[in-house]
Amino acid sequence: MTMIGNLTRRTVVSWQKKALGQRIPLTTMTQNTLKDDHGCQILMSPSLVSLDLPDVWPPNSTDFRFRLAKTQSNEHIAAVINGQLIAEEIRSRIASEVRRMEEFIGKVPGLAVIVVGQRRDSQTYVRNKIIACEEVGIMSKVTKLPDDCTEDEILTALSGFNVDPSVHGILVQLPLPRHLDVGRISDVLSLEKDVDGFHPLNIGNLAMRGREPLFIPCTPKGCIELLIRSGIEIMGKKAVVIGRSNIVGLPASLLLQRHHATVSAVHVFTKNPEHITHDADIVIAAAGVPNLVRGNWLKPGAVVVDVGTNPIEDPSCEHGYRLIGDVCYDEAVRVASAITPVPGGVGPMTIAMLLSNTLDAAKRAYNFT
Numbered sequence: 543m544t545m546i547g548n549l550t551r552r553t554v555v556s557w558q559k560k561a562l563g564q565r566i567p568l569t570t571m572t573q574n575t576l577k578d579d580h581g582c583q584i585l586m587s588p589s590l591v592s593l594d595l596p597d598v599w600p601p602n603s604t605d606f607r608f609r610l611a612k613t614q615s616n617e618h619i620a621a622v623i624n625g626q627l628i629a630e631e632i633r634s635r636i637a638s639e640v641r642r643m644e645e646f647i648g649k650v651p652g653l654a655v656i657v658v659g660q661r662r663d664s665q666t667y668v669r670n671k672i673i674a675c676e677e678v679g680i681m682s683k684v685t686k687l688p689d690d691c692t693e694d695e696i697l698t699a700l701s702g703f704n705v706d707p708s709v710h711g712i713l714v715q716l717p718l719p720r721h722l723d724v725g726r727i728s729d730v731l732s733l734e735k736d737v738d739g740f741h742p743l744n745i746g747n748l749a750m751r752g753r754e755p756l757f758i759p760c761t762p763k764g765c766i767e768l769l770i771r772s773g774i775e776i777m778g779k780k781a782v783v784i785g786r787s788n789i790v791g792l793p794a795s796l797l798l799q800r801h802h803a804t805v806s807a808v809h810v811f812t813k814n815p816e817h818i819t820h821d822a823d824i825v826i827a828a829a830g831v832p833n834l835v836r837g838n839w840l841k842p843g844a845v846v847v848d849v850g851t852n853p854i855e856d857p858s859c860e861h862g863y864r865l866i867g868d869v870c871y872d873e874a875v876r877v878a879s880a881i882t883p884v885p886g887g888v889g890p891m892t893i894a895m896l897l898s899n900t901l902d903a904a905k906r907a908y909n910f911t
């Protein structure tokens with residue numbers, strides 16, 4: 543089975559930038575030595591405005607089609623995209639940048655998390671985010687509020703973090719109890735600290751050509767980074783995103799469009815979702831329905847990114863449950879050319895993108911390059 547994640551030295555063509563008539567020549571470099579002018583470039587995703595000028599840069603030359611590997615029984619089997627390994631590589635680059643920042647200006651990035659209620663999954667996710675912050679040297683603060691807290695209590699906590707100079711990123715863990723209005727909360731969140739990318743202005747700028755959001759939502763950003771690092775071309779491809787939530791499906795569709803894919807959004811009211819999905823070169827599944835996408839929904843050779851993280855009971859597992867995706871992995875692996883597993887695919891990338899966005903926020907706040 544081919545594993546993607548151990549970055550091999552491959553030549554890639556960098557995006558050509560054009561600023562006010564000035565052309566910067568194309569350069570070639572190797573993926574694991576990609577650097578910007580100021581040191582270490584952590585992600586391989588290009589800025590979105592640079593993508594708005596496809597007439598001045600040629601398509602990424604690395605679109606290598608995954609050749610379907612064969613099992614001993616002569617069946618095809620997809621390459622597995624190792625999100626855990628790719629996320630580790632990104633986290634180690636972030637850790638170096640945090641150290642460099644501390645050395646030069648004596649400051650480290652700070653992330654504040656607000657979590658409401660006692661949901662077990664939210665507590666686990668928040669704990670994992672805090673551990674990930676500690677590992678790369680990002681300072682973190684957590685405010686825990688009870689299930690029955692008022693909107694004003696959240697807004698007070700949020701306003702405190704908005705003006706706290708040691709906090710550069712703020713995350714309000716979702717879902718919130720029903721009586722709280724996520725929209726009002728996102729409106730109050732400081733745009734410069736919106737590391738989740740949920741502020742309406744960030745989403746608006748993500749949607750519009752010629753504009754660059756300050757932050758791209760972590761999960762969609764992680765999906766695109768996985769595709770780019772795996773050498774999968776997005777431009778001109780047919781993509782299907784299953785799900786249209788504000789935190790995953792919608793921004794994933796917008797981001798794929800900015801990368802010049804032709805995008806269909808599948809949701810609860812979509813007729814014949816299997817038929818639409820079968821047409822896609824790239825499928826991002828984010829419905830929250832275990833095993834929704836069956837092998838026969840997929841076009842042979844499609845690339846499958848499984849965002850779904852669904853707990854299902856399994857007494858044989860340590861905590862009595864295990865996580866499965868929205869894609870029926872055992873079937874899909876025989877049809878797709880590449881696939882992300884659950885766990886170990888998109889999840890670790892979401893956390894790595896949160897750390898990356900928090901680092902970017904701090905660099906911006908201190909004008910540190």
Ligand SMILES: NC(=O)C1=CN([C@@H]2O[C@H](COP(=O)(O)OP(=O)(O)OC[C@H]3O[C@@H](n4cnc5c(N)ncnc54)[C@H](OP(=O)(O)O)[C@@H]3O)[C@@H](O)[C@H]2O)C=CC1
Nearest residue numbers: 761785786787790809810828829830849850851888889892
């Ligand atoms: N790995 C990671 O980092 C992350 C994983 N997740 C996981 O991704 C999944 C989706 O999360 P999230 O977006 O927050 O979920 P939401 O419940 O907010 O949204 C689900 C979306 O899927 C659509 N949908 C639901 N059922 C179907 C169906 N049968 N067919 C087609 N579309 C359907 C809904 O459509 P409609 O709009 O019509 O209701 C909705 O747009 C969950 O499993 C979640 O745990 C989420 C965030 C990060």
Ligand SMILES: Nc1nc(=O)c2c([nH]1)NC[C@@H]1CN(c3ccc(C(=O)N[C@@H](CCC(=O)O)C(=O)O)cc3)C=[N+]21
Nearest residue numbers: 713714715716717738760851885886887889890892893
């Ligand atoms: N404001 C906000 N921002 C979010 O980004 C956000 C949120 N709220 N609410 C919940 C969802 C879910 N989410 C995940 C993050 C990491 C993993 C992850 O790391 N998963 C591991 C497994 C983790 C485990 O074993 O429990 C994996 O897939 O390998 C999964 C899901 C972020 N979300």
